[in-house]
Amino acid sequence: MTVRLLLWNLADSKTTLDELRAKLPDLPEGDHWISDPPTERFGLISFSGSVGGLERIRDLIGKDPELGEEFELEPQS
Numbered sequence: 001m002t003v004r005l006l007l008w009n010l011a012d013s014k015t016t017l018d019e020l021r022a023k024l025p026d027l028p029e030g031d032h033w034i035s036d037p038p039t040e041r042f043g044l045i046s047f048s049g050s051v052g053g054l055e056r057i058r059d060l061i062g063k064d065p066e067l068g069e070e071f072e073l074e075p076q077s
Helices: 017-021 054-061
Strands: 002-009 032-036 041-046 067-072
Touching: 002 054, 017 054, 041 054
Parallel strands: none
Antiparallel strands: 002 041, 002 067, 032 041
């Protein structure tokens, strides 16, 4: 299974974390929006392989994520 991590820095974006929260699209089960208000960072952890609604988030923030990584989930013993 692939895990996708996307992170944006909102300090120099077109929106605030509160404005963004009010307009977040629903995610598939198991996926989660994440935030760190003190550092003004916002992101997504996706396990579904389908990251719908990202175009809307990019438009609200005004840029692509600063970090976009994919990891393979390791099986548990």
